[in-house]
Amino acid sequence: MKNVAVFGAGRIGRIHSTNIAALPGVKLQYVCDPVPAAAGDLAQQLGAQVSTIEAVLADKSIDAVAICSSTDTHSDLITRAAAAGKNIFCEKPVDLSVPRAVACAEAVKAAGVACMIGFQRRFDPTFNDASRRLLAGEIGKPEMLVITSRDPGAPPAEYIKASGGIFRDMLIHDLDVFRWILCADGDEAVWLSATGSVLTDPAIAALGDVDSTAVSIRTKSGRLCQINTSRRAAYGYDQRFEVLGSAGLLQCGNHTPTEVVQWNASGIHADKPEAFFLQRYAAAYKLEMAHFFEALQSGTPFKTTVADGVAAQKLADAAAESCKSGQPVLF
Amino acid sequence: MKNVAVFGAGRIGRIHSTNIAALPGVKLQYVCDPVPAAAGDLAQQLGAQVSTIEAVLADKSIDAVAICSSTDTHSDLITRAAAAGKNIFCEKPVDLSVPRAVACAEAVKAAGVACMIGFQRRFDPTFNDASRRLLAGEIGKPEMLVITSRDPGAPPAEYIKASGGIFRDMLIHDLDVFRWILCADGDEAVWLSATGSVLTDPAIAALGDVDSTAVSIRTKSGRLCQINTSRRAAYGYDQRFEVLGSAGLLQCGNHTPTEVVQWNASGIHADKPEAFFLQRYAAAYKLEMAHFFEALQSGTPFKTTVADGVAAQKLADAAAESCKSGQPVLF
Amino acid sequence: MKNVAVFGAGRIGRIHSTNIAALPGVKLQYVCDPVPAAAGDLAQQLGAQVSTIEAVLADKSIDAVAICSSTDTHSDLITRAAAAGKNIFCEKPVDLSVPRAVACAEAVKAAGVACMIGFQRRFDPTFNDASRRLLAGEIGKPEMLVITSRDPGAPPAEYIKASGGIFRDMLIHDLDVFRWILCADGDEAVWLSATGSVLTDPAIAALGDVDSTAVSIRTKSGRLCQINTSRRAAYGYDQRFEVLGSAGLLQCGNHTPTEVVQWNASGIHADKPEAFFLQRYAAAYKLEMAHFFEALQSGTPFKTTVADGVAAQKLADAAAESCKSGQPVLF
Amino acid sequence: MKNVAVFGAGRIGRIHSTNIAALPGVKLQYVCDPVPAAAGDLAQQLGAQVSTIEAVLADKSIDAVAICSSTDTHSDLITRAAAAGKNIFCEKPVDLSVPRAVACAEAVKAAGVACMIGFQRRFDPTFNDASRRLLAGEIGKPEMLVITSRDPGAPPAEYIKASGGIFRDMLIHDLDVFRWILCADGDEAVWLSATGSVLTDPAIAALGDVDSTAVSIRTKSGRLCQINTSRRAAYGYDQRFEVLGSAGLLQCGNHTPTEVVQWNASGIHADKPEAFFLQRYAAAYKLEMAHFFEALQSGTPFKTTVADGVAAQKLADAAAESCKSGQPVLF
The missing domain is CATH 3.40.50.720 (NAD(P)-binding Rossmann-like Domain)
Structure with missing residues (x-):
């Protein structure tokens, strides 16, 4: 016990x-x-x-x-x-x-x-299955990763003030996904370019932050990653990625509360995605914590280490810097 | 407590x-x-x-x-x-x-x-949401219900022998769904016709049972229901229904383990449905039991009573009889 | 020429x-x-x-x-x-x-x-591809066919009066699909049960016809078919079928005008199906006529002969009779 | 005439x-x-x-x-x-x-x-419907555009040699889509960053070109666009975009030859996208040419003018330059 x-x-x-x-x-x-x-x-x-x-x-x-x-x-x-x-x-x-x-x-x-950092997306059943299948070679060698990551709405200014900015608060997850999916074999970012703007709430600009970003990364081996994020998606919490490989594509969709589809005179209507991270990642949080204790018990390494936390933080810093300067960051 | x-x-x-x-x-x-x-x-x-x-x-x-x-x-x-x-x-x-x-x-x-009968499908988040939305009038008045209900594979002969036959063992769930969805306002079956055959395993015929069935029901108010079932679906546990109303359709799809879709030279590939009832109805079983204790606590009626159990049993008997005689049963 | x-x-x-x-x-x-x-x-x-x-x-x-x-x-x-x-x-x-x-x-x-009868559904690219893949053995031997066939709205009483009734006018297409898909190897209907009611317009009842029907058919080899039809689907022209085989399922969906999906606060919204047969079967009509002249030219048999027309008519007669009497028809 | x-x-x-x-x-x-x-x-x-x-x-x-x-x-x-x-x-x-x-x-x-330039994507029924609905305000004001544009396979070296490079040959379409979708109100690119690499065929590197690119654009009003392209997608011709607005998302999917879905023991399988541009844009080419003559007849402006051609070319030049230098281009 x-x-x-x-x-x-x-x-x-x-x-x-x-x-x-x-x-x-x-x-x-x-x-x-x-x-x-x-x-x-x-x-x-x-x-x-x-x-x-x-x-x-x-x-x-x-x-x-x-x-x-x-x-x-x-x-x-x-x-x-x-x-x-x-x-x-x-x-x-x-x-x-x-x-x-x-x-x-x-x-x-x-x-x-032992120290594990909570990047719960790596434990999401959908994302994790895509990672597993990628590593199993289902789509050949990975080449491009496109991440769509949008919150349902911007947090209060108070939160943003303490958040470290969108890159350190929100994109750190996406940057970890980049490392997890495209760099599993030791590849790493060599060029990163970010831009952003304020489209949802001027209060965010007043705090020196942005709410919409576009990041591109190129790795040493030439793989490409694009991340698009927004603090606001009118339709809920949008968490998708797709990875193109030499032999195909693995695409991760959102989860939905139900599988009910309504057909009526205005179209065919399905559920929007889960509302926010507590719903979307409910299973991931459970699996993450189970992993923590299983790894502790067995003495095997964590899937997400403090080194992963540091590495994602460095990328987030680079993205914030690039967004500010308008210039790419080279690693 | x-x-x-x-x-x-x-x-x-x-x-x-x-x-x-x-x-x-x-x-x-x-x-x-x-x-x-x-x-x-x-x-x-x-x-x-x-x-x-x-x-x-x-x-x-x-x-x-x-x-x-x-x-x-x-x-x-x-x-x-x-x-x-x-x-x-x-x-x-x-x-x-x-x-x-x-x-x-x-x-x-x-x-x-108090006595509640475990018709867990009524607690499945997808099916339950469809029921709720139907009752809320989203598609007008219900008119037709089409139920697809297929097991991943036939059980052993031993099981079938004690099961009461496919209608009492398997279709009783579908017949309860029929009552739940089409008869919520007190409507009831007046005509039922069933047929069936043995397509998966001759051992089932030897036991006097069938493994594939087609049931049609007409209600007092003229609503129609069709149920198609098989003991075997090569792709897993197939549990869907769709209800046509005067103003549209509500369609309930299967659940899948993940939302990963693979694209490759042979097509676009999604997960097959959950393997069997323990997986598909995991959430339903939880919600069903929570409902039991909440209703006990509050003294409110159960959603699935022993009367529902009796009514479904009568329909199952009628379907078995109709399948045997080749003639419809009138109520 | x-x-x-x-x-x-x-x-x-x-x-x-x-x-x-x-x-x-x-x-x-x-x-x-x-x-x-x-x-x-x-x-x-x-x-x-x-x-x-x-x-x-x-x-x-x-x-x-x-x-x-x-x-x-x-x-x-x-x-x-x-x-x-x-x-x-x-x-x-x-x-x-x-x-x-x-x-x-x-x-x-x-x-x-040479005489060809225009059952255009057999030339619909989607339906035809399903037929081809079924015959190629992709899902093993066919076992069950479920046909959903709904018009966007009931025609005027004048039309219905001369139509021969819903079974001869509308279901004749579905009955031909049954023969095409389930009886390609010479199998044939041995038991047919139909029921129906008037749910959309009392004028249809006054003409002695129904607007909603449920038909079940069993073939000599035990295959099962269910057909559900309505003269009215609030969401457009609904033309789908799915065939279960011993090794899987082939499912034919509707066609849509575009592939645009809108995501907003009320859900995820796709196009409804094509409006009616002229839109849905536009490609089928072209391919059908091309087939007529190609077969004439090459002297090869038509895919849909006058014998197919007669056979579908007999099934439509049987369905109309069964619906009226409430008893199955045996062949 | x-x-x-x-x-x-x-x-x-x-x-x-x-x-x-x-x-x-x-x-x-x-x-x-x-x-x-x-x-x-x-x-x-x-x-x-x-x-x-x-x-x-x-x-x-x-x-x-x-x-x-x-x-x-x-x-x-x-x-x-x-x-x-x-x-x-x-x-x-x-x-x-x-x-x-x-x-x-x-x-x-x-x-x-009169001179019209053939940017056929603007006439694709799916893309065009998305544009129409965006202009109609269905998703509020446009904010982000994500374009996925992949060819089924790299063309021969001979073709690439004369093509002007991937940005002028392939991305010019995507850059026109950017202008069409995000700049319809007169907005324009102010910052563009591109990167690329050779992942499919070293012969492309030998010609000084790349086969995989990632482009980000920021407009004057702060809108963001990301374009990801590859000369090779193992699953066919991938032509999608999605535009996020203040009130929702419009997502354009690929077209498929049929609507047949196969379910079997390995999953649920749909058609891959149309093979290449002749198939995907067959309808667009027809509508484009009809538009040319209708506009000529009526004297109304073309939807795609020579000015659009020049503007897309400038963006393509900028992207090629940015990819080469590793630095963004400012407008």
């Missing part, structure tokens, strides 16, 4: 806590949150106890911590948890600063603990 | 037990099965205890029982559980004999307990 | 004339119609001349006639054209009376002319 | 000649080709005569010419035809050199003749 503490009882903390509590062989022991009521509610609901970060890190019985607190706490908590000898699951990103993210990676390595 | 016992630790018993154990406000107390090891395994896995039917029925702390044992035990267990004052969830069918099913309905009524 | 005359300048006559005029090696020489203006317009538009049936039949230079006049003239014109030694293309049906249709078949045979 | 001459009896010349010959009110008078047999065959097949460019331009009875000859002859023929007072349909591109293309535009203007 692995004993686990969760740091953060917000939206993502609740998801991970619930999934941890349902895993066989795993016990959700503690929930910690700066807001006591949030921690209390969640703990009670799942049969856990409220605690503090200090107490958790000092508790020898705790095998692993899941860091689900706000982004600006991640690197500090990773470092402290590593020093305390805890295995770590940390929501993306490692840190908005690449140097701090690198320092985390070093701290983890030095402590000899 | 509702305390619950499950009778039967086979395939469907495991599904229901797992779903019961995961429900908030519900405690899976006991598992009973003629095979002690089966009961023991399941009980241990879910933190329950092994018990006997007699002990469960005598235990005042037990609020409800879930009957998941073999079909031939259903009516006896319903009657005894009702007499013991337990609320009852029973897998379909009530009984292969209509008179015994009717007797069950009467026993339940006399005992004043 | 084949010289051709068309009898009938109405809706279907215009289609066939236009297609004939565009065929290489074929010359549309004459157009005949009881309404001189109709014949004149069409002839002028296509560079042909107006003539009379008598003159056409007496003209030795005319190789073939296309009978596109009203249904009640078909058998007479077939007989006269055959006697005049003309090769014949005749729109379905041969005749609303089976004996008269049989007489036509005999007249054609006696005269030694 | 408009009398027309076609210059060029190759693949595209045959298409246009056939479509011209089938138009009411239009007479295909002459076919000219440096290869007499090619001209002769085509002329005979369509009832036209063989002639020479000189004779055609001197023939007062000729109203319009369709230039379907090799790319390097376009600007010369446009200039001469304009000087001769002929209305001009010219296949894309105007010329591989922007200055020469501009000179053509001036020559056409000076001569006061």
Whole structure:
């Protein structure tokens, strides 16, 4: 039985806590949150106890911590948890600063603990199946990747202010998908060009951010990737990618709540995609957490390491820089 | 907290037990099965205890029982559980004999307990959404229902021998869908014609059963229903229906494991449907059990009553008779 | 160069004339119609001349006639054209009376002319490809056929009065599809059960007809067919079938005007099917007429003979009788 | 009656000649080709005569010419035809050199003749419907355009050598689509970044060209466009785009030969896209030519003018330059 503490009882903390509590062989022991009521509610609901970060890190019985607190706490908590000898699951990103993210990676390595970063898309049944089939050679060698990634609506200005900007907040997932899908064999980005604009809300411009972006990447071996994102899609959460290979294409579509199709005088109407990430990635979050504990148990490597977190962060920085300067970044 | 016992630790018993154990406000107390090891395994896995039917029925702390044992035990267990004052969830069918099913309905009524029959298709998110939208008037008044219902492969002869035949075993679900979708306003079948043949396995003919059927039904108000079924679909478990209304069509498609589509020199390839009922109806089984306890808690009626079980059984009997005689049955 | 005359300048006559005029090696020489203006317009538009049936039949230079006049003239014109030694293309049906249709078949045979009946669905690229792939063994042996056939709206009472009823007017196409798809190896219907009702317009009931039907057929070898039809589909002309075989399913979908899909807050919206038969079967009508002249040229048999017309008519009669009596018809 | 001459009896010349010959009110008078047999065959097949460019331009009875000859002859023929007072349909591109293309535009203007450039995608029923619906405001204001444009296989090196490179040969269509869809209100590109590589055939690298490209464009108003292309798609000719607007998405799919879907043990299989441009754009070529003559007749502007040809050429030049330098081009 692995004993686990969760740091953060917000939206993502609740998801991970619930999934941890349902895993066989795993016990959700503690929930910690700066807001006591949030921690209390969640703990009670799942049969856990409220605690503090200090107490958790000092508790020898705790095998692993899941860091689900706000982004600006991640690197500090990773470092402290590593020093305390805890295995770590940390929501993306490692840190908005690449140097701090690198320092985390070093701290983890030095402590000899296991640390997994929560890039849940790699655990989405659809995306994961495409990756598996690509690696199995179903479409030959990968050549081009086109990622469409759109949120249903822009978050409040408050959120954006603390987010690190669209590239570090939103595209980091897509940039990780790029690495996962196009660089599985060690290939890597050599040229990246990004542009963006503000089309949904002038408040985003006032914060120095953009809400719509177009990124192109070329790899060492000549593979190409295009990512298009928007903070707003009137039809919901749009999460698709397709990868062209020398022998075909693997295309990942959205998930829908039902398979009902209505035919009437105005056309043929299917469900729009799942509303947002909690719905779309519900299965992915479960599979991700199961993977964390399975890998801990078996001692096998995580599918998404802190190195992946650092690498995606570097690409996000490059994209932000390119978007600002209008010039490509070379690696 | 509702305390619950499950009778039967086979395939469907495991599904229901797992779903019961995961429900908030519900405690899976006991598992009973003629095979002690089966009961023991399941009980241990879910933190329950092994018990006997007699002990469960005598235990005042037990609020409800879930009957998941073999079909031939259903009516006896319903009657005894009702007499013991337990609320009852029973897998379909009530009984292969209509008179015994009717007797069950009467026993339940006399005992004043609640009894729900497990027609899980009514809880399938896709089918249920179609029903909801039909009732909301999205396609006007319903006129025609076409049900396609195919198993991935014929069960062993042993199973078929005890099954009551394809109409009572397999089409009972489709006949319940007919009643649910076309008869929600009190309409009812007045004419039913069935035919069938053996196309997959001569062993089925030797047992006096068929493996492929075509049923047509006309209702009092003139609505039409066609059901086509086969014990074998090479591509998996095919569970679709579409209902034509005066203002359009609602079409329910299969579920698929992923949304990956492969394009290559031989075409565009999507996933085949979920493998069988455990996969296709995984969500339905969860929602069905949640409904059982919510309705118990709130005292509201079940969506699928023992009366529904009896009514579907009568239609199944009529279809079997029509298939045998080659003549329609009038109601 | 084949010289051709068309009898009938109405809706279907215009289609066939236009297609004939565009065929290489074929010359549309004459157009005949009881309404001189109709014949004149069409002839002028296509560079042909107006003539009379008598003159056409007496003209030795005319190789073939296309009978596109009203249904009640078909058998007479077939007989006269055959006697005049003309090769014949005749729109379905041969005749609303089976004996008269049989007489036509005999007249054609006696005269030694070629006679093709216009069951255009057999030339629809989608349906025809399914047939080809079925015959090629792609899904093993055929077992069940489900046909969905719905008009966008009921025709005027005047039309229905002269139509011979829904089975002879509308289902004759579906019954021909049944024969084409399930009986290609000589199998044949042995049991047919039909029911129907009036759901769209009471005027149809007043004429003794129905507007919604459900037909089931069992063949000698045990194959099953279900046909569901309605005179009204709010979403357009619905022409689909699917055939289940021992190794899979071939499913024929509708055609749509475009491949544009709109995603918005209310869902994902595709085109509804083509509006009606002139749109849906535009390609089929062209291919059908090309086939007529190619087969004439090469002396190979037609894909749809007068015998097919007679056979479909017999099934339509049986379905009408079964619907009326409520009893199945045995063959 | 408009009398027309076609210059060029190759693949595209045959298409246009056939479509011209089938138009009411239009007479295909002459076919000219440096290869007499090619001209002769085509002329005979369509009832036209063989002639020479000189004779055609001197023939007062000729109203319009369709230039379907090799790319390097376009600007010369446009200039001469304009000087001769002929209305001009010219296949894309105007010329591989922007200055020469501009000179053509001036020559056409000076001569006061009408000149349409054959960007057939604007006439594709699917693409055109999306454009119409976008302009009708169905998805609010356009924001992002994603174009996927892939050929089934790379052309021979000989072709590529004379093609002007992938940007001028292949992407010119996509760049015209960008202008058509995102710049209909006068918006225009201000930033363009392109990259590319050779992934299909080293012979293409030897010619200084690429076979796979990724282009991003930002417009004055901040709209974004991404174009991904490849000379090879194992599954056929892939021609899709989707445009995101403030209120939704319009997505244009490929066309397929049939609507047959096969379900079997390995999945659900649909047709791959039409094989290549002659199939995919068969309808577009017809509609394009009909538009040319309708606009000539009515005196209304063409949908695709020589100015469009020049503008697309400029973008293609910019993309080629950006791909070579690795730097964006600013407008």
